[in-house]
Amino acid sequence: MAAELCRLGARVVVSGRTKDTLDATVEAVDAELGPGRAFAVTADVRDPASVEAMAGRATELLGAVDGLVNNASGLFPVKAEELTPNGFDAVVRIVLNGTWHCTSEVARRWLAAGRGGAVVNLLTPYAWTGAPGIVHNASAKGGVLAMTRTLGAEWSGHGVRVNAVAPGWMPVGGTDFLAGDPAVRQRLIDAIPAGRLLKPEETARAVAYLLSDDASYVVGEVLTIDGGHHLSKGLYEFTDELPGRS
Numbered sequence: 001m002a003a004e005l006c007r008l009g010a011r012v013v014v015s016g017r018t019k020d021t022l023d024a025t026v027e028a029v030d031a032e033l034g035p036g037r038a039f040a041v042t043a044d045v046r047d048p049a050s051v052e053a054m055a056g057r058a059t060e061l062l063g064a065v066d067g068l069v070n071n072a073s074g075l076f077p078v079k080a081e082e083l084t085p086n087g088f089d090a091v092v093r094i095v096l097n098g099t100w101h102c103t104s105e106v107a108r109r110w111l112a113a114g115r116g117g118a119v120v121n122l123l124t125p126y127a128w129t130g131a132p133g134i135v136h137n138a139s140a141k142g143g144v145l146a147m148t149r150t151l152g153a154e155w156s157g158h159g160v161r162v163n164a165v166a167p168g169w170m171p172v173g174g175t176d177f178l179a180g181d182p183a184v185r186q187r188l189i190d191a192i193p194a195g196r197l198l199k200p201e202e203t204a205r206a207v208a209y210l211l212s213d214d215a216s217y218v219v220g221e222v223l224t225i226d227g228g229h230h231l232s233k234g235l236y237e238f239t240d241e242l243p244g245r246s
């Protein structure tokens with residue numbers, strides 16, 4: 001995500017809890033595009049004080065912050081009846097509360113300065129379909145969907161746009177963790193009308209569009225990029241089992 005946004009011309013602060021991961025991203029961008037495009041700032045999105053410090057440092061490093069991408073997430077597969085209160089909280093605090101902490105911190109700065117900006121939240125199609133086996137993450141993403149629409153409408157008159165992308169499965173992070181097995185992955189691909197996984201840079205380009213002035217009249221919207229997965233393959237899923245015409 002960060003590397004592709006830099007390729008498209010952005011200067012980016014990457015943030016998360018793990019310094020080594022962030023440093024590796026910055027090193028990769030430096031090697032490809034030269035120094036000064038990407039910077040690392042550690043933060044924990046669950047902690048408003050940490051987010052405030054991150055936003056301040058990002059402003060120092062970039063001069064001005066024009067956009068925010070809420071990408072942090074966490075999940076583990078679990079039967080709903082076995083999920084503990086702490087397990088539910090652990091995920092919701094990252095996804096829903098974390099998105100709120102980052103969005104409110106950055107947007108308040110824009111509103112106080114009388115300037116606009118763009119927020120893009122990372123959703124998934126199961127924000128509206130639901131996702132048995134990950135009730136914590138699906139509930140939190142559903143909350144982020146409502147937040148996207150609410151703040152999109154509430155702040156658009158101030159030039160602060162809030163939108164979201166809903167990617168399908170990408171061969172990174174969460175997907176490697178949930179569908180690392182080649183046979184499981186192939187079943188997943190078979191269910192996607194486009195017949196392949198989403199490339200991370202395709203998600204980044206959709207994010208870049210929503211961050212850009214080209215999307216200046218796009219408010220509270222969700223751009224779904226899942227190769228038609230949430231629409232299903234319909235009858236084609238069963239083509240081999242359907243009776244022939246003769």
Ligand SMILES: CCC/C=C/C(=O)SCCNC(=O)CCNC(=O)[C@H](O)C(C)(C)COP(=O)([O-])OP(=O)([O-])OC[C@H]1O[C@@H](n2cnc3c(N)ncnc32)[C@H](O)[C@@H]1OP(=O)([O-])[O-]
Pocket residue numbers: 073074075076077078084085086087088090091124137169173174175177178
């Ligand atoms: C679908 C494809 C799309 C992908 C979308 C993505 O979001 S990809 C992003 C994918 N990336 C990631 O997910 C990033 C890596 N994931 C993580 O960092 C963790 O999974 C985290 C989200 C729980 C956060 O950790 P943390 O340090 O805040 O939490 P903690 O360790 O202190 O535990 C708190 C509570 O949760 C309980 N609990 C935990 N695991 C399990 C389990 N397997 N089973 C049952 N329960 C589990 C644990 O027992 C405890 O409850 P208890 O016992 O006190 O009642």
Ligand SMILES: NC(=O)C1=CN([C@@H]2O[C@H](COP(=O)(O)OP(=O)(O)OC[C@H]3O[C@@H](n4cnc5c(N)ncnc54)[C@H](OP(=O)(O)O)[C@@H]3O)[C@@H](O)[C@H]2O)C=CC1
Pocket residue numbers: 015016017018019021043044045046070071072073074094098122123124166167168169170171172173174175
């Ligand atoms: N992978 C996929 O196929 C899909 C992903 N998505 C969404 O795209 C986004 C990225 O997914 P993916 O790349 O797979 O996820 P990863 O697990 O690879 O990345 C999640 C990121 O969140 C950061 N993070 C987790 N907890 C915190 C925290 N408390 N504070 C700050 N940062 C945190 C992690 O860094 P660290 O642990 O160092 O803090 C990590 O960089 C997520 O929002 C996900 O829901 C949507 C649809 C499909």
